[in-house]
Amino acid sequence: MLEMSAFGRAELPRPNVTAADAARIFAEHYGLSGPIVELGSQQDRNFRVDTGSGRFVLKICHAEYSRLELEAQNAAMRHLTKTTAGPAVPQPVAAKDGSEILSLDINDQSCQVRLLSYLEGEPLTRRKFLPEATVAALGRVCGETARGLASFRHDGLNRQIQWDLRHAVAIADALMASVPDPGKRARVSAAMAAAETLVKPLSAGFRLQAIHQDITDDNVVAAADADGKLIPNGVIDFGDLMEGWLIADLAVCCASLLHHASGDPFFILPAVRAFHAAHPLNADEAEALWPLIIQRAGVLIASSEQQLELEPDNDYVLGNIEHERTIFEVATSVPLAVMQAAILDAVGINKTPALPSMHRLLPDIDPVAIRIVELGTLSPHLQNGNWHRPGIDQELLSDAAGEAGAALARYGEYRLTRTRHHSATPSATRALFIEMVLPAGTRIAAPFAGSVELAGSRFRLVAHDVVLLLDGVDTVLETGMKAAPGLDLAVVSDSGHLKIQLCMDPTVTPPEFVMPHQAAAWSSTCPSPSILLGADFDAPPLESDGLLETRHAHFAKPQKNYYKTPPQIERGFGAQMYAMDGRTYLDMVNNVAIAGHGHPRLSAAVGRQWSLLNTNSRFHYAAVADFSKRLADLAPEGLDTIFLVNSGSEAVDLALRLAWAHSGARNVISLLEAYHGWTVASDAVSTSIADNPLALTTRPAWVHPVTSPNTYRGPFRGADSAPGYIAAVEEALKNVDAKGEKLAGFICETVYGNSGGIPLPKGYLKEVYRQVHERGGVTIADEVQVGYGRLGHYFWGFEEQGVTPDIITIAKGMGNGHPLGAVITSRAIADSLEREGYFFSSAGGSPVSCAVGMTVLDIMRDEKLQENARDVGDHLKARLEAFGQRFPIVGAVHGMGLYLGLEFVRDRATLEPATIETAGICDRLLDLGVIMQPTGDHLNVLKIKPPLCLTKESADFFADMLAKVLDEGW
Known part of the structure; x- marks a missing residue:
């Protein structure tokens, strides 16, 4: 039978103790001084002191809490430190007279005073979002603490407090009058009674032991792991320590998570699994967990409302009460039976009853x-x-x-x-x-x-x-x-x-x-x-996990996949992609699908052409002539000759061969931090360490990388920084001259795509191209990523610089995912290659490839995709630039049209890259239905390159979800 002492304590306000009182106690009884901060509590007073040589917490409670109970708390903390390899816990600190517990009169109140060591770290309670790793770690910490306390014995554990879930219904009923809303009172009472009908018959199987009973998001401290996730590693506040149901420890922990759950009660399951791994539950405990979480939620609401009656200005309670209301709403948002099944499944206990044999529902239907x-x-x-x-x-x-x-x-x-x-x-x-x-x-x-x-x-x-x-x-x-x-x-x-x-x-x-x-x-x-119905009419289970295992077993390891646990995506339409479980993802990174996924005109064109003919370009057919002319018409005057290939890498590789053949030289100037492809030649001029960590030390002698004209984080910054970067090119050219060698050419992306679409400084290409031409070299514009209408304001990136290159390389979007690339150049440069023999690409220029390429151009024209890239891109860029006023992590927004880059930094002065944070942001965006990946040598830039059919509504959804992540965390 529950005694009234628990309720008596529940009616106690916090002791009337000020920071000045605490300073006096620190100095007089412990010889400590320093800045003092009051920490939150429902019924105690807690003060932290910073002494310069360490931090300590002074805990002051009413004398109604017996000395024996406080001794048990101190003993439990020492016990855990000695007997487990679990989380860190505070340690008692003796006063100058050797006492660990002082009985003091403070402002005419009889109080008990203790000093504890302070655990450094961040609590979780104010975090709006907790990743799965954090949730699991909280469950693990709770399980390890419970395992450590299982062998702890002390006379002070036998106590009655308002948080004892063995008496949850009686406690809530006694406090319920404090809930001002009669409808809420009725709901809480009904929910607790329904939970009790499930808890009561199971309770005989619950284990009793010493339990902390308050391992919540508020009572742990955490530190960031290597991935930037906040991982709990310490437990504080042993004020509710008692002998009670083991399962109550986990119920309290899980209930505290529900205000982080965005309304999803299944959010707790990683914590349940982790607790079970550390300190296994039995079947009765697992089945009772959710009903006990509901009862904990009811007690929290009743207790907080009652405490506010006593202390309307208690900031700690005021700060938590909305959380506690949310906890109750989430806990009662799903049928008890469903959450019981979810928890049993999470811990590997199968209690699903088998259906009996049944008569046919439709006896007349075969x-x-x-x-x-x-x-x-x-x-x-x-x-x-x-x-x-x-x-x-x-x-x-x-x-x-x-x-x-x-x-x-x-x-x-x-x-x-x-x-x-x-x-x-x-x-x-x-x-x-x-x-x-x-x-x-x-x-x-x-x-x-x-x-x-x-x-x-x-x-x-x-x-x-x-x-x-x-x-x-x-x-x-x-x-x-x-x-x-x-x-x-x-x-x-x-x-x-x-x-x-x-x-x-x-x-x-x-x-x-x-x-x-x-x-x-x-x-x-x-x-x-x-x-x-007399037959199996169930859909087969999904095989995503098995398929990923097969992929890893047989697909070469260097061919990476996005995300550690990727969704199985098998369909797309427009800018949307669809996983096998029906989840829709907004594709904000797939610059290959320039016209959008699943375009019906492309499907029809490919199907018809394949039904007619598909062969290589040595045969004579209309499509290769028509497509070549259309590409030439897109290029500046004089660039009228086309090579059709399979990919951007092949296009860049061929462009370099053309430069070598036409110039009779081998030396090529390229940019640092650039990416151009995976063939031997295109990889040679690629210097991005994000793609190849050894890139800077493995370039062949004919490659001469120069400082990238990164106007945001390079040595010369701003729109007028061209002279500094041009000087770096001049230095490389002089080194080639000094060796008595000739120059083959210069290659770069005409917008600095691999770093997120940073525009080149004004006048940069005009002067570099001039100096390259003076030496007989060839200029190559790599437009594989940035060209073909993606910039919106220009069809080709080089147009912004007011130059015309000698060779243009394109791929990716021109085939909308079909393997298609091209090199556009002059007749003279193209003919230079014939001195070395013929050129041939098996699928480059095939009838199907040409049909694809022409259909993409038709779609771009008819659906005004370049104009859409300009308008939607400008709108999206303006929204992203506004984030700089709200979120310090936002460094800059690069690019134009629908080739944008959002760069994250830890410090806007030093530009320290926020690499770990960017990875976490991308993972959280996936959870919210957006596909996004990092780019750049520091992998701290969001590469925003969606299909050009992206709507304003989709752009706003991306911006809204990104704002949600930056506001709530990742």
């Missing part, structure tokens, strides 16, 4: 005759974005049923038709039901004995352990009637559309679709109704 309609990401029925058309599911089912008599959409399928664009959270795509189209009037029989209920449009057949839910029926039996197995229940209504769902909990009203990460738990509550 399962073999039912046609399955696929509605997932790879569905052949979903084309050209039609999956967003309202009613498309039912339309496709009706078409299939018209041919076969009956059609079905599968249980467990991740429907592409349910995905949403521009969503920070995954869409609810996973079907928990079977959807059918059948002849009107089709007979429906009871699969098991139960009672009939009608809830809105839903028909329910309820047994004690399972419920059948039907939509789209005309009932035969009335509400309250009993049905025996095989008895006629209803008929399919005139619409012919029938939805079938099972639920193992009669108190739950299940949704039809759930988010992918919630699917396993919901499937335990809502198993497949295939058993009712």
Whole structure:
């Protein structure tokens, strides 16, 4: 029986102690002095002192807290330090008289005073976002502490406090009068009572031991790991130490996480797994965890409201009360049974009951005759974005049923038709039901004995352990009637559309679709109704993890993939990409798909040309002539000769060969921090250490890298910095001259793409090109990334500099993902190569490649993609530039059109690159539905190169999500 002492303490305000009082105690009893800061607490007073040689915390509580309890806390901290390799904990510090606990009268109050060592680190409570690594680490710290305390014994553990979850209902009821909103009081009381019906029968299996009972986001300290993630490594505040249920320790920890969860209760599961790994739960404890989290949430609300009645100005409580209200809302946002299933699955305990044998629901329908309609990401029925058309599911089912008599959409399928664009959270795509189209009037029989209920449009057949839910029926039996197995229940209504769902909990009203990460738990509550139809109509499970293992086993390791745990993306349309689980991602990095993914005109053009002919360019056909002329028409006058190749690397490789052949020399000037390709020659002139860490020490002797004209972080900065960078080129040219050698040429991107689209300083190329030409060299403009309309304001990057190169290399966007590249040059330079023999590229200039290239140009013209790149790009750049006023990490925004770079720095004066932070930002953006990757030698620049069909709405979604990340953390 709970004694009233717990409630008596709950009614205590904090001791009336000021910072001046604390300073006097520090000096008089401990010989310490220094700046003092008060730390938050609900019922104690805590003060930190900085002595110069160390920090300490003075803890002051009312005398109602017995000395024996405080002795237990001190002993527990010493015990953990001696007996575990777990997290750090504070240590008691004796006063000058040798006492660890002082009984003092302070301002006419009897108080107990202790001094503890201070643990350095950052608490988690004010962090808006916690990454999975942090959540898991908090669970691990909680588990390690509980494991360490399992062997701790002390008479002071036998205490009664308001946080003891063994008495949660009684405590909340006693404090509930302080909750001012009667509706909230009723909700909290009802939720706690429902949780208690589950906790009580399980409690006999709960282990008792010493528990901290307050390992929360507020009571741990954390430090950043190598990836910049904040990882808890210390535990503080042992004020709630007692003997209690082990599972209560984890319940308290998990409840504290819910105000970071963005409304998703599944957010706690990494902490549960980590706790279980450190200190395994038994089945009863695991099953009771979620109900106990609900009870902890109820106690928090009641206690905080009661404390505010006593102390309306308690900033600590005022700062936490909104968090605690959020904790309760999230804890009660999902059925208890679903979260119980999720937690049991997380710790590897299977308690899902098997369905009994059942009668056929549709006795007149042969399962073999039912046609399955696929509605997932790879569905052949979903084309050209039609999956967003309202009613498309039912339309496709009706078409299939018209041919076969009956059609079905599968249980467990991740429907592409349910995905949403521009969503920070995954869409609810996973079907928990079977959807059918059948002849009107089709007979429906009871699969098991139960009672009939009608809830809105839903028909329910309820047994004690399972419920059948039907939509789209005309009932035969009335509400309250009993049905025996095989008895006629209803008929399919005139619409012919029938939805079938099972639920193992009669108190739950299940949704039809759930988010992918919630699917396993919901499937335990809502198993497949295939058993009712006499055949397996379940969608096959996804194989993403297995496919990634296969990729790593057989795909060469240097061919990296984006992200440590990448989504399996199998479809795209416009600027959107779709994973197999139906999650939509905004593609902000894929400069290959210049016209957008899945363009119907490209699909049609490729299909038709392939059905006619695909061969190599030594045959004579119209497409190669037509495409070559169209490319020449895009180039400046005099550049009228085309080589068609397979890729940007091949284009750059060929351009270098042309320079060598035409000049009769070998030496090439290139830029530092540049990337041009992966062939031997194109790699030779690539100096980016992000792509090749050994680039600066492995260049062949004919390559002469010069200082990159980086006007943001280079040695010369600003728009007028050209002379300094031109001087670096002059120095390299003089070195070539001094050796008595000739110059083959100069190559650079005409906008500094690999560093995020930094424009070259005004006049740079004009003077460099002049000096190169004076020496008989050839100028090569690498437009593979930056050209072809992507800049919006210019079709070619070199236009901004007012120059014309001798050779242009292009690829990537010109084929919209098809392997297609080109070299555009003059007839004289092209003919120089013939002295060394013929040139040939097997697929370069093939009929299909030419059809692709011309169709891309048609799309760019007809859909005004260059103009769109200008307008949307200018809008997006303005939004990103505004971030500089809000977020210190934003250093600069580079580029133009839809080739932008957002550079992150730790310090705007030193420009220290924020490399780790940029990686974390990209990972968080993926969670929010945006694909983004870093670029630059320091990997601290977001490379913003989306398809040119990007809409203003999509640009705003990207900017909004980036602002969310920069505001909340990563």
